[in-house]
Amino acid sequence: MSSKSQNTRNQILQAAWKLLEADRGKGVRIADIAKQAGVSRQAVYLHFTKRADLLIETTHFIDHHKDLEGRLRPSRNAATGIERLALFVDAWCHYIVEIYPVAKALLAMSATDSDAAAAWDNRMKAMKHGCEAVINDLKRDKNLSSQMSAKESVDLFWTLLSVRNWEHLTLDCGWIQSKYVAHIKQLSRQLLIAKI
Amino acid sequence: MSSKSQNTRNQILQAAWKLLEADRGKGVRIADIAKQAGVSRQAVYLHFTKRADLLIETTHFIDHHKDLEGRLRPSRNAATGIERLALFVDAWCHYIVEIYPVAKALLAMSATDSDAAAAWDNRMKAMKHGCEAVINDLKRDKNLSSQMSAKESVDLFWTLLSVRNWEHLTLDCGWIQSKYVAHIKQLSRQLLIAKI
DNA sequence: CGTCAACTTTACACCGTGTAAAGTATTCAA
């Protein structure tokens, strides 16, 4: 845990992040990451127990680096449910773009590695609580649509904001980020907020 | 191409289908499929060039077995766009349940195998044409919502019906199939059809 | 009887992950 050790660890995380972002098709191997970090392949295993572990730690590295907490703060401090909805969508959609490369690799691993699956699941459950908070505030303000139950609203909102939907709309449909955000915001309003 | 050869081929496809449906976590290997089909592992390679090829052929096998074409026919013959929308959603949502196990394996392979990726892409593009046909009929009937362009409506409808959204709502949110279908139908109406 | 097709058997190369262990270089402390 010396500062030198910490430094190497950070270089590995930085390398993983960089390579995953640049990833064209063929997956990123441990050996690639080690090379990029200027370190031997074995050194990676001195800092991370396995590939899944490295990817999970990379997500935390990115969270910290991009100040995820700070980004979410405005939505938590919103005065109304409607405001909170908009601010939450903004923060989350912006975050997806940054986490996506690592998320993709982590999701791919989830099929074979249960730790990877559990780690991603936790993140998505935490994000779901954010969705719940939005719905609760809308309900408090009597602004929640009566079309669905609160629970269904949360599920739907959560699904709408999924990484897979971002992937589909931006990568498969070719929507640029601003168009994606605008539509998601408009849709969530239309589906969750009571008319009049 | 003798009938005996065809028979073996079908047994392999059947075995692949069965094992993928039963798959609990750990992936299905070629050796497993061969064993289930009562055939040597090498025999699989006499009928399919590689794993991706086998999975792709399995999707076609299922299509044929479940009469996908027949299932889609009612939607094609619908008198109005609104009818077509409902019938298309019904057929497709029903189909997802059946194709999902193979789709999951194929999507997992898509990360490493470009043939798998291309094959799934083709299927999804074909399905998108079905979405387009629905939107076109709604437009023809002056029933298409003016909130979005026709192109955007297609993209949105296509995304709404994605396998990933089915996965998220049923497996992650725990919605039963009937609830999933009812909500998707209601949502597509709300988003695509002009009010009044 | 022979031959052709379909399949089996055995063996092996390849890739990427993860483990093991011996060696090296730097730091720090008694």
Place this chain on the structure above:
DNA sequence: TTGAATACTTTACACGGTGTAAAGTTGACG
């Protein structure tokens, strides 16, 4: 100044799954 701890390198290897190669077996059919 010695020597022990820390952080890393180097080399080697086991494992699991895919795909290839080639010789051997079986049965059908002219």
